[in-house]
Amino acid sequence: MSDEITISELAKLMKVSVHQIRYFEEKGVLAPAYIAENQYRMYGVDEIYRLSHILLLRKMGLSVQMIKECLSNLTTVQITSLFRQALADTEAAITQLQQTKHLISKLLHEQEHIPLEDQVTYYIDTREEIHLSLWFHMEAQEYLQARQLIQLKENIPNLFEADIHYAYDETDTVGIYTQKEGANDLVLPRGKYLSRHVYVQIEAELKEHINEFYAYAEHQGYPYHGPLIMVEKSYLSLFTPEKLHYELLLQMID
CATH class of the missing domain: 1.20.5 (Single alpha-helices involved in coiled-coils or other helix-helix interfaces)
Known part of the structure; x- marks a missing residue:
């Protein structure tokens, strides 16, 4: 019995396919020890070590061409x-x-x-301090436009993975912020906040929800201060594809 093994035996030993071994041979990074008279491709210990090195380098993400260079021409330093x-x-x-x-x-x-889409739920919870970085300002009656995203895209990474905070104060402008550790453009202090989640098909519906939110706080006699914060959670709209998801927040006075 030969000391060498066939290509199918090599494939089983190394837990790869025969096709993969032939591919390495076609690319010139592996060759059989010899081809027997019956045309079987035979492999010895040297070829087993060679293939193990190839597979290790492939696992590291190197291309077959780079593996060929690595095993043939590169120095130890390289x-x-x-x-x-x-x-x-x-x-x-x-x-x-x-x-x-x-x-x-x-x-x-x-x-x-979060509450179900058809539930109108107000609740009060304690939140940790949040540091926000200003993205830009826009008129309070305006809505975010695609052109603005193009013009300002360099200012924010992973746009639709982030919570976008809209800060409404007593002026006619609204500040657009994203959370960023160490930022001080706007800091939402730790404390109790009145909260409500809303779902809208068009942004024009937000004004009605905001008015209802203020009316609820007034009716309940909840003292509050600071700007109204509206948090756009675009990633949650994956669960309601035809509607956008927002959270309304007011900081309460203890």
Whole structure:
């Protein structure tokens, strides 16, 4: 019995497909030890080690062409540099996955704790301090337009993953903010807030909801101060595709 193994045996040993091994051979990074008289491609220990190195480098994200260079021409210093870059790329990918996990967890948590669409629910809860960074100002009677997003897109990353805060005060303008650690353009202090979630098909409906919100606070005799805060949670609209989701907030005076 031969000391070498066939391509199918090599594939089973390394837990890859025969097709993948043939692909590496076609690209010139792997070759059989010899081809037997029966045309079987035979592989020894050297080829097993070679294939294990190829698979390791592929797992690190290197292209087949780069693997060929790495195994043939690169110096130890150059290979070390490649490994460091692969490590940096892997850490960046892990960070991206962690951010995606956080976003999904946040979305599911918020969806589970908001009132149903047909429920008109007011509640008071205690919130931690939030630091907001100013994006821009617009007239109170205006609505966000696509052209504004294009003009201001550099000022905010991951636009529709963020909570957009609209701050209405006694002037005719509204400030548009996003949460940013350390920012001081607007700080919502820790304390009790009156809250209501609303769903709208068109933004023009918001004025009626805002008026109802103020009327409820007045009717209940709730003292409040500071601007009305409207938080647009565009990602929650995934659950109600035809409607936008907002939360209205007023800071209460203890």
